[in-house]
Amino acid sequence: MSEIQPLIAGKKMPEAKIQSGFPALFRKEVKRFYKVAFQTVAAPILTAVLYLLIFGHILANSPKIYGYEYAAFLIPGLVMMSILQNAFANTSSSLIQSKITGNLVFVLLAPLSHIEFFAAYVGAAMIRGLCVGFGVFMVTIWFAKIPFAAPIWIFVFALLGSSLLGAMGLVAGIWADKFDQLAASQNFIIMPATMLSGVFYSIHSLPEFWLKVSHFNPFFYMIDGFRYGFFGQSDVSPFHSLAVIFFCLLIVTRVALGMLKKGYKIRN
Amino acid sequence: MSAISIRQVRKKYGNLVALDGVSLEIEQGEFFGLLGPNGAGKTTLITSMAGLCTPDSGVIEVMGHDVQKDFRIARRQLGVVPQELVFDPFFTVRETLTFQSGYFGLNKNDDWIDEVMANLDLSNKADANMRSLSGGMKRRVLVAQALVHRPPVIVLDEPTAGVDVELRQSLWQFISRLNQAGHTIVLTTHYLEEAESLCGRIAMLKQGRVVALDTTQNLLAKHRPPGVPPKVLGDDGAADLEAVFVKIMSEAK
Secondary structure, three states, X not given: OOOOOOXXXXXXXXXXXXXXXXXXXXXXXXXXXXXXXHHHHHHHHHHHHXXXXXXXXHOOOOOOEOOEOHHHXXXXXXXXXXXXXXHHHHHHHHHHHHHHHOOOHHHHOOOOOHHHHHHHHHHHHHHHHHHHHHHHHHHHHHHOOOOXXXXXXXXXXXXHHXXXXXXXXXXXXXXXXXXXXXXXXXXXXXXXXXXXXXXXXXXXXXXXXXXXXXXXXXHHHHHHHHHHXXXXXXXXXXXXXXXHHHHHHHHHHHHHHXXXXXXXXXXX | OOOEEEEEEEEEEOOEEXXXXXXXXXXXXXXXXXXXXXXXXXXHHHHHHOOOOOOOEEEEEEOOEEOOOOHHHHHHOEEEEXXXXXXXXXXXXXXXXXXXXXXXXXXXXXXXXXXXXXXXXXXXXXXXXXXXXXXXXXXXXXXXXXXXXXXXXXXXXXXXXXXXXXXXXXXXXHHHHHHHOOOEEEEEOOOHHHHHHHXXXXXEEEOOEEEEEEXXXXXHHHOOOOXXXXXXXXXXXXXXXXXXXXXXXHHOO
C-alpha cells in the first residue's frame, strides 16, 4: 500500500446503473459447479453409464417393457435420476458449504430479496441437473434405440423435476447444520426415493402393496412422466404426474421462500 | 440525517439479553468507536445494522433507511467487514469482488474494483485463488468486498484481530483516507490504542447496554481514574483509554 492510487471515495453509483443482484448470484452459483465440472458433471455421468452397463447386461434378456428392450426403458430413467440427484446436490452442497465456512454472509449483506435468492440458487441447480442429464443422455443413447414420442413432455418434466429437487436441496441446505445431516437427507431420503421410483423397473411389475406405496412417492411421477415423453406410454397419465409434481413444487417453494424470508438458520 | 440511527433496540437469545434498549446516533463523516468486553453486544448490534439478524424491538436506520422495512436501500448504504476471515474457496480475488459488486446490482464496476484493489495492494493478486492468499491478504479482500459498492457507511468489526503490525498500519491509513473523503466509519476493536487514536467519538457497551457515550477527549478527561496522571491526548494515550475503559466497566452495573 505504499503507492496509493487516487480514490473516488464516497462517489455514488448512479441509480440508473443499479440492477437486481439476481444475475450475479445466479452466475456465481453456475460458475461454482462449472469450476469443478469433473466432480459435478463428469462423475455423475460415469455413474449413470455404469448403472446402464451393469443392469443393462444383467437384465438384457428380461421381457420387453412398453415393447422396447430393457436398456431402452432404463435410459430415460437414468437421465431423470441424474437430473434430480444433481439438482438437489447443487443447492444443498452450495448452501451448507457457505453456511459452514461463513461466506454466506456476503450474500446476506447484499440487497437481495428472498425471491431473488431462491431463483438464483434453484436456477443454477436446474442448469447443473439439466447439464448432467443431457450428458447422460448423449453417452447412453448409443446403447439402445430410443423413440421420442412426445418431446414436449421430456422438457416439461425435466424442468419441473430439476426445479423441484433444486428447491428441496435449498430447504435441506438451510435446515442442515452439519455435513452429516445433509448427507443423511441425501442418503436416507433422496437416494431411496429416486432408486425406488421406477428408474430400473415398471411399477406394474411390483406386488400390489408396493405398487400402491409407489404412488405416494413423488419421484415416481417425475420418472414416469419423463419416460412418457420418450415412449408415449407410462404407468399413469402424464397429466396426473404433472399435477402431482406441480403441487409438490408449490409446497416446497412455499416452504423454501418462507425459510428465506424469515432468515431461518441463516440470519441469526 | 444521521449516518446510523439506533433507537431502543432489544435482542434476546433465549434467556441471554444481547441488546437491552440500545440507542445511538452516529453522524455522517464520524469515525465512531464501539467498545466493550466480549459478550457486550457489539457484534449483535453490527449484525442488526447489517440485517444479518432481526432485533426483537426497536428501529435501526442507515442513512435514513430502515434496515428491515427498507432493506434494499439501507444495505446499499452500508459496507461491513466481518470479524471472521471468511472467503469462498472457489474463486479468485477479482471474481470475488466482481460477484460481490453484482450482488449489489453493479455489473459494470471494473474501474472501481481496480481502484479498490490498487489501494489495498491487491492488484498483483487479482487472479490468485482466495485459498492461496495469506491471512493478511484475505483480510484486505474482506475490506475490498465491503467497499465494492461504494457505501457511505463502513462498519469494521475487529478488522485488525490477528493482523501483523505492517498491515494494521497500512489498513488504518487507508481507512483514515476513506473517512477524510467523507465515509462514516464505525469500528469495534479490542485494541484501545487504535480506538483512541482514530475515533472521534466512542460508545462503550456492557451486557447489551450503552454505559458510556462521548467524544474520546471527553471520556479521557471525565473518567480518568484517580491516581492516573493526566496526559496529553495522543502522547502514549493508550494507557489512558485502557484505564478509563476498565473504570467505566467496573462502575457500570
